[in-house]
Amino acid sequence: MKLDFHTHGKLAKRLPFSTQYTDWLLKEAKNSGLDAICLTEHFNTMQFDELYGYISTTAKRDGDTFITKNGLRIFPGMETDIAEGGHILALGSVETILELNLRLAPYKNPDHFLPFKELMDLFEKYDVIVGAAHPFREGGHIPELPEDQLRRLDFIDLNGKDVSENLDVIKELTYSLADRIQKPVLSGSDTHQATQYGCIYTEFTSEINSFAALANEITSNRYDIFISKNAAFQVRTARILKQALKEIHAMGGDYVGILLSDEEDEDTPSFVGRTTVIHKTIVIDYSPKADEMAEKIRLAADEMALKGFELVSVTATASAKGIMVFRKKGL
Numbered sequence: 001m002k003l004d005f006h007t008h009g010k011l012a013k014r015l016p017f018s019t020q021y022t023d024w025l026l027k028e029a030k031n032s033g034l035d036a037i038c039l040t041e042h043f044n045t046m047q048f049d050e051l052y053g054y055i056s057t058t059a060k061r062d063g064d065t066f067i068t069k070n071g072l073r074i075f076p077g078m079e080t081d082i083a084e085g086g087h088i089l090a091l092g093s094v095e096t097i098l099e100l101n102l103r104l105a106p107y108k109n110p111d112h113f114l115p116f117k118e119l120m121d122l123f124e125k126y127d128v129i130v131g132a133a134h135p136f137r138e139g140g141h142i143p144e145l146p147e148d149q150l151r152r153l154d155f156i157d158l159n160g161k162d163v164s165e166n167l168d169v170i171k172e173l174t175y176s177l178a179d180r181i182q183k184p185v186l187s188g189s190d191t192h193q194a195t196q197y198g199c200i201y202t203e204f205t206s207e208i209n210s211f212a213a214l215a216n217e218i219t220s221n222r223y224d225i226f227i228s229k230n231a232a233f234q235v236r237t238a239r240i241l242k243q244a245l246k247e248i249h250a251m252g253g254d255y256v257g258i259l260l261s262d263e264e265d266e267d268t269p270s271f272v273g274r275t276t277v278i279h280k281t282i283v284i285d286y287s288p289k290a291d292e293m294a295e296k297i298r299l300a301a302d303e304m305a306l307k308g309f310e311l312v313s314v315t316a317t318a319s320a321k322g323i324m325v326f327r328k329k330g331l
Ligand SMILES: [Fe+2]
Pocket: 006, 007, 008, 079, 133, 190, 191
């Protein structure tokens, strides 16, 4: 079973959850050759609960995991910031992850992130596998935490994004830390994007559908880590694509539509077609009585709404006529 221990189900934290984008990611994960992923979305991403609710209702439950219609196995998880700087991965049943996310609600802003010790005190009350995500990423301070605290972790993440930038150094640092605290190293791509799947993964000899079995395979060391020769290219491409899609969203465009357009028929409108704004004006005939004018405006607005137009403004002229301006996105 080829498993990616660290993935995301949304393009970015501050973007709304899109079922179409998530479906596309999960399909691409399977197409990349992975059998399974840990969905470790940021604990303070927008609509965290809706993402996990969507997976729960659309994929088939199998033990602690879910299987999508394309056959990808999903282990639920979460990535949480700590006050010292750094991210902690927690893997557990969807019920556990959702409950933990609720309990972390007061600590989702940078001013209120929990210190590592307090977060681990909370995690220890639950049945979760806990790992240090990308411990050598800039801005993080996990390796500097007291050793007795670090020993509370279950694994260290050899992170695809970091490995792609500096393979030898990150490998050396990660395995040294793992050696120091006597914990296993596992790997995850940390992708928010399709091209990054498969840049690094952990392969187990058997198919696993529970966290108990997963923990057993990890402690028995029955797995290998693989790093793609194309990892640097995959991560760089993903970064560029992610940035471009975020820009499209910021400009009011439909980034999901762009991604999916190559899968749809030739009649799919182009990007320009989808994002162009067109305007229309309507003149209301001479209506000296206010209630008569108001009724005509209402009727015109209702009629235009059926054609997809939104009312922008209404002006009454000195000659008791009305000018209405409407707009619609798309050609
Ligand atoms: Fe991440």
